[in-house]
Amino acid sequence: MMRGELARVRLAFAGLGIVPVFLAGWLGWLQVVQAGEIERGGRAPLRLVPETADRQAQRSEALPAPRGTIVDRSGALLALDCESYEVRANLLVPRDERASAARFRLWLLQFADRVATALANDDEFTDREAARKEHRERLERAVARAFAFAELPAEGALPDKHPVRADLLLANGVDSLAVIEALQRLVAQKGYKHVALDFLRSFQRRYPERELTHGLVGHVRTSWQETASGAKKLVTQGACGLETFRVLAAESSTSRGFLRDGVGRNYFLSPVLDMPQPNVLHTTIDLELQGIAIRELKAQATLAPQTGKGALPKWGAMVLVEIATGDVMAAAAWHRDEDNLENAAFTPYQTLYEPGSIVKPLVLAYAYEAGVLDWGHEFDCAPGSSEYRERIAGLGRRRPVRDDHDCSRLTPHGILVNSSNIGAAYAGLLLSREQWADYMDFYGLRSSLGLAMPSEGRAGTNPRSFAADVPLRSFRANSAISFSFGYEMQATAMHIARAYLRLFRGRSAELRLCRGVEVDGRYQGVPQAADTGPRFRPDVVDAVRAAMVDVVSNDPHATGVHMHARMLKELGIDLHGVIGGKTGTAVSSVGVKGGGSVEMRNASFVGFLPAEQPRWLAVCVLQRDSRGTFYGGSYAAPPVVRLLLQCQQLEQRRYWQQEASNGADGQVGSGLVTPGDSGWGRGAPGTTR
Amino acid sequence: MRWLLAGLLFALAVSLAIGTAALRASNTCQRHQVEQAYRQVGGRIVELRRLSVRRLEVASTEQLAVRHWRALRAEFDRSVEWRQ
Numbered sequence: 001m002m003r004g005e006l007a008r009v010r011l012a013f014a015g016l017g018i019v020p021v022f023l024a025g026w027l028g029w030l031q032v033v034q035a036g037e038i039e040r041g042g043r044a045p046l047r048l049v050p051e052t053a054d055r056q057a058q059r060s061e062a063l064p065a066p067r068g069t070i071v072d073r074s075g076a077l078l079a080l081d082c083e084s085y086e087v088r089a090n091l092l093v094p095r096d097e098r099a100s101a102a103r104f105r106l107w108l109l110q111f112a113d114r115v116a117t118a119l120a121n122d123d124e125f126t127d128r129e130a131a132r133k134e135h136r137e138r139l140e141r142a143v144a145r146a147f148a149f150a151e152l153p154a155e156g157a158l159p160d161k162h163p164v165r166a167d168l169l170l171a172n173g174v175d176s177l178a179v180i181e182a183l184q185r186l187v188a189q190k191g192y193k194h195v196a197l198d199f200l201r202s203f204q205r206r207y208p209e210r211e212l213t214h215g216l217v218g219h220v221r222t223s224w225q226e227t228a229s230g231a232k233k234l235v236t237q238g239a240c241g242l243e244t245f246r247v248l249a250a251e252s253s254t255s256r257g258f259l260r261d262g263v264g265r266n267y268f269l270s271p272v273l274d275m276p277q278p279n280v281l282h283t284t285i286d287l288e289l290q291g292i293a294i295r296e297l298k299a300q301a302t303l304a305p306q307t308g309k310g311a312l313p314k315w316g317a318m319v320l321v322e323i324a325t326g327d328v329m330a331a332a333a334w335h336r337d338e339d340n341l342e343n344a345a346f347t348p349y350q351t352l353y354e355p356g357s358i359v360k361p362l363v364l365a366y367a368y369e370a371g372v373l374d375w376g377h378e379f380d381c382a383p384g385s386s387e388y389r390e391r392i393a394g395l396g397r398r399r400p401v402r403d404d405h406d407c408s409r410l411t412p413h414g415i416l417v418n419s420s421n422i423g424a425a426y427a428g429l430l431l432s433r434e435q436w437a438d439y440m441d442f443y444g445l446r447s448s449l450g451l452a453m454p455s456e457g458r459a460g461t462n463p464r465s466f467a468a469d470v471p472l473r474s475f476r477a478n479s480a481i482s483f484s485f486g487y488e489m490q491a492t493a494m495h496i497a498r499a500y501l502r503l504f505r506g507r508s509a510e511l512r513l514c515r516g517v518e519v520d521g522r523y524q525g526v527p528q529a530a531d532t533g534p535r536f537r538p539d540v541v542d543a544v545r546a547a548m549v550d551v552v553s554n555d556p557h558a559t560g561v562h563m564h565a566r567m568l569k570e571l572g573i574d575l576h577g578v579i580g581g582k583t584g585t586a587v588s589s590v591g592v593k594g595g596g597s598v599e600m601r602n603a604s605f606v607g608f609l610p611a612e613q614p615r616w617l618a619v620c621v622l623q624r625d626s627r628g629t630f631y632g633g634s635y636a637a638p639p640v641v642r643l644l645l646q647c648q649q650l651e652q653r654r655y656w657q658q659e660a661s662n663g664a665d666g667q668v669g670s671g672l673v674t675p676g677d678s679g680w681g682r683g684a685p686g687t688t689r
Numbered sequence: 690m691r692w693l694l695a696g697l698l699f700a701l702a703v704s705l706a707i708g709t710a711a712l713r714a715s716n717t718c719q720r721h722q723v724e725q726a727y728r729q730v731g732g733r734i735v736e737l738r739r740l741s742v743r744r745l746e747v748a749s750t751e752q753l754a755v756r757h758w759r760a761l762r763a764e765f766d767r768s769v770e771w772r773q
Contacts, residue, residue, distance in 0.1 A: 009692060016699065082742055083735045124743075177736035199728065208745045258724060267717060268724035288750055 060255040063272060066203050067236060068248035068279035070217055072287040073327070073515060078217050079243065081203035081250075081278060084175040087183060089115075090264075092165045092194040093147075101152045101159075108147055111192070112139035118182035119171050135171070142168055170197075173204045196264040205236070212290050215333050215346025216283075216513070218243040241346070242283060244454050247517045251276040280518035284327035292646050293318050293330035296639035301334045301622060310628040312336045313635075314600075317347035317493040318620040320643055323504050323608070325528060326511050329616070330643070331494070349449055352457045352490040353623055357559075358584025358604045358632065359445075359486040360424045362499055364412050365544045366439045369536045372430040373412060375543050381407040381415065381422040392425055395477035401425050404585075405557065416547035419559045419583060421485045428484025433475050436483060437466055442507050443499035445491055451513050459491035486586060493604075497619045500606055504541060504614060508533030548580035549611045552637075559583040563605075563637040571645070579641055580614070581607035583632035598625050605636035609644040618643050 030048055037045040046052060066081035097107040113136055120132035144150070146166035151159070158164075174180060180199065187195045205220050207213060218241015225235040238244035254274055259267035297318045316334035321327065331348040338344035345351055367373035380387040383406060392401055407420045415423030431439065440446045446460040464470060465479040465488055482488035491499075494511060501509045509532040516525035552560040553576040560575075560583060567575050584604035589597040604621040608614035620636040746752070 013695070013699075077742075077745060080742070082738045083731075084739075085732075085735065175735045175739045177732055180732045180735070199732075201731075206742050208742055209749055259720070261717075265721055266724045266728075267720040268727055269720075271727070291751060 057259045057261070058257060058269075059260045059266070060257045061201065062253055062255050063201055063275055064203060064253045065250040065276040066278040067205065067220070067250045068245075068281055070242055070248070070281045070283060072283055072285045072290075073329070074286065076287045077208050078213050078283065078285070078287070079205065079207050082175060082206045084173045084202055084204045085180065085199040086172050086202045087170040087174050088198045088200060089168045089170050089187075090165070090196040090198070091146075091168055094191070094194055098158050098164060101154070101156055104147075104158050104162075104164075105149060105152060108143045109140060111195070112136060112143050114186055115139055115170055115183070118186050119174070119179055121178050121182040122176040123178065124176065139168075139170065172202070174199075175204060203236075209287055209291075211341075212287065212294055213241075213285075214341040215241060215344070215348070216285060216290075216331055217241050219342055240454055242281065242453070242513065245281060245452070245514070247279050247281055247519070251279075277520065282515045282517065282523075284322075284325075284329060284513055284515050285331075286329045286650075288650060289320055289330040289643070289647055290332070293320060293332040293639075293643055294334075296642050297332045297334045297620065300620075300635065300639040301336075310630065311624065311626045313603075313622040313624040313630075315345075315347050315351060316620070316622045317351060318618065318639060318643065319348050319493050319497045320616060320618045320647060321497045321501060321511060322616055323501060323614050326498075326501055326505070326509055327515070328494070328497075328511050328513050329647070345455075347493065347621075349451065349453060349492050349494045350455055350457050351623075352459065352492055353600075353602045353604075353621060354489065354586045354588045355486040355491050355496055355604060356584040356586025356602055356632070357419045357421070357424070357485050358496060358582055358606055358619075359499070360419060360484070361416055361544045361548055361582050362443055362503060363424060363439070363484050364416060364427050364547075365503055365536055365540055366435075366442065367427045367430050368412065368543065369540045370431065370435055372435075373427050375412050378409045378411055379415065379423050379426045381410045381418075381420045381426075383422065387426075388422060391429060392422065392481065395473065395481075397477040397481060401481060404559075407557075413543070413547045413550070416544070416582065417550045417553075417555060417559075418557045419551075424484040425481045428480050429476060431480065433466070433472060433480075436480060439483075440489075443502055445489060445495060445499060449492070449494050449498065450510055451494075453513070457490075457492040457495075459489070459495040461489045465489075486584060487588075493619045493621045496604070496606060496621075497617060500608070500617050500619070502532075503536065503544065504608075504617075506532035506535030545580055545608075545611070545614070548582050548608070549577060551583065552576060552579050552581050552607070552641075559631075559633045560637060561633070562631075563633050563641065566638065567641055573645070575641065577611050579607050579609050579644060580611045581605055581637065581640065583637060585630065585632045599627070600625055601628075601630040603630050603632040603635040605632045605640050607637065607640040607644055609648055616644055616647050618647075 037047055039045050066083075069077065069081070070079040072078055091108075091111070093104060093107060097103050116132050116136035116139055119135045120128045122128075122131070125131040146168055147163055151162070153159070170183070171179075174183075183197060186192060187197050207217065207219075219239055220236050220243050221239040222234055222236040224232045226232055236250065238248065242248075254272065254276065256270065256272045258269045261267070297316050301313050301316045313334075314336050316332075318330070318332045319328060320330040322329055331346075333341075333344065333347040335341070335344045335347075364373065368375055381403065382388065383400075383402065388401075401421050403418070403420050403422055405418070407414075407418050407423065410418060410420055410423050412423070412427065414420070415427065428436075440461065444459070446458075448456050448458045461483070462479070465475070465483075470479075479488055498509070498511050501511065508529060510529075512526060514526055516523055518524075551558050552564055554561060554564055558564070560581060564575050567573055582605070584602070584606075586602040586604075588600050588602065590600045591597050601624045602621060603624070604619065606617060606619045608617040618640045620640045622630075622635050624630050
């Protein structure tokens with residue numbers, strides 16, 4: 001090699017050798033001379049370690065856990081969390097657009113307009129232009145706030161240090177692919193390369209049959225709450241109804257990691273491996289029967305003005321219960337003055353009323369079981385009879401006991417068929433004060449329903465009824481007689497349903513709304529108590545049941561005679577022997593705010609089907625705050641009868657059609673692998689969960 | 690010869706460095722595409738759930754009954770028009 005050539009080669013290699021020397025020197029400068037830290041104004045120094053480099057590239061997205069799903073007894077979805085996105089934009093106004101305040105403002109308003117157009121690109125909107133306008137106005141306000149439009153001059157240059165970058169919430173609950181793609185197309189445009197969109201995962205609560213489930217399923221409320229560390233986070237929790245059950249509360253959320261480069265491009269790191277699945281609450285509700293109950297109650301409540309027979313009731317409630325299990329299959333509420341059902345009280349378990357004569361079978365059954373009432377004995381129920389004077393008037397009661405129609409000599413069976421107040425009072429006076437207290441406890445008429453629902457009405461008597469200082473004679477003259485026909489006490493429609501459930505099944509029988517829960521894919525049924533406590537003798541239940549069957553007959557003195565005739569005419573069905581029941585009518589004075597009182601009329605009816613071996617029982621209550629006839633047999637009975645008949649028809653139809661029903665373990669299929677699980681939280685194929 | 694070998698080794702080192710960088714860049718590019726596909730799948734899952742719930746709402750007993758009655762009424766109106 002020539003000498004000059006050798007020199008050039010050495011020079012070239014020396015040049016190349018300088019590169020690693022420079023890199024080594026730079027490393028030494030950063031890691032040794034600067035001691036591995038970079039000063040940052042106002043913030044802690046940035047440590048130059050590998051973790052810092054990793055941290056700057058690593059990102060993670062929070063994956064909130066979904067709230068539990070609520071299904072009916074056939075697996076139909078009542079409430080579920082649907083995946084959706086919260087869309088946020090990290091917005092940096094391009095340098096060219098900062099040339100003047102007007103241009104700055106125009107660029108941002110144009111962006112807001114284009115985002116609004118993208119957000120309105122949802123085929124669920126019936127009026128997209130209106131939706132676009134609404135989004136545009138909201139976004140313009142958000143942009144003006146974030147970029148301090150109030151401090152911008154109308155013309156001229158942008159003030160120094162005016163904010164040019166902001167993080168904006170563009171929309172919540174975005175769940176339409178068309179909208180998502182429209183937003184992605186928008187920021188892919190040339191003019192928006194400084195806009196980074198973040199699609200943050202969240203959930204939207206959906207109620208597929210909202211109109212049918214307002215009161216029972218309830219709703220949720222989302223609010224900011226402080227955590228133990230002092231930070232704030234959005235928490236969604238049940239506000240009323242079944243939504244308040246703790247099993248539905250979202251479990252701890254998780255996160256998914258990914259990488260991001262300096263200009264905001266995301267790199268795949270890993271799928272979600274441990275996304276919690278929603279729990280499933282299996283309720284006892286039958287959605288189809290629920291719909292029927294609501295329709296029947298509404299139809300009956302609104303019938304009176306249509307036929308010119310009085311004003312609208314104030315409220316109504318109807319409950320359907322399966323006797324063998326205590327399952328509440330349907331519960332409907334109706335309000336005259338409340339359009340927003342979300343705000344309205346759910347009358348079946350929240351609204352108390354004086355039940356009236358609907359409790360007479362309960363009283364007579366208890367007295368018969370207690371051995372103080374002879375079912376074959378005849379009482380003289382005529383108002384001026386010597387027996388009345390001796391047993392009722394002689395007690396010194398201020399208000400006489402009257403019947404709707406004059407009765408003569410009646411057995412307990414006849415007392416129930418005629419719904420004689422005088423006869424019921426005779427039976428009630430056979431019970432001691434202690435027995436009356438036990439009667440209330442046996443039927444649960446002074447306790448809560450135990451459904452664990454918020455704001456449950458608590459049934460009870462007048463606080464003075466059982467006061468120790470009330471003389472026995474006074475108790476007998478007032479409370480005992482009033483209790484006999486359902487006065488001086490208050491209960492909800494569900495309390496009455498539970499009381500009748502206990503008549504048929506025993507003292508410990510309870511209503512239930514939850515059949516089981518599914519946690520981590522495993523179904524756990526709510527155990528049914530095999531022993532429902534002390535129960536009445538079969539001959540007691542049969543005697544009362546037979547009397548209630550005769551209430552719904554063509555006997556001219558039976559209180560269900562009008563309903564019997566009406567159903568014969570409307571449906572062509574002779575209900576005698578098909579359905580048993582008891583009417584109830586009560587007139588109570590209810591105090592109102594500001595003094596004074598209003599006379600309330602309660603019409604109620606309890607019915608069961610089949611008459612011989614009851615499987616279902618239903619209770620309906622309607623309350624009216626105006627004068628005029630308002631009888632349980634005429635107003636509350638028809639919807640109960642229709643509901644029970646349709647319940648039976650549905651049962652037969654399902655049997656023949658082999659519709660989806662619950663399996664032996666109580667689990668049901670709902671069309672999805674797991675109700676509420678769309679697969680969002682599943683790992684990529686091949687990964688294990 | 691010595692210098693030639695040194696040059697070749699240097700070229701090999703540079704090639705390896707460039708190759709490694711290219712592979713990593715390609716890997717990053719692929720991962721970026723996987724991330725995009727992953728997010729698109731997420732968007733479709735959201736859409737799937739929205740549509741499935743919407744279908745449930747449309748196929749409720751009440752809605753089906755309404756549609757059935759609407760169809761019957763339309764058929765009745767058509768038959769009346771045809772007779773006229």
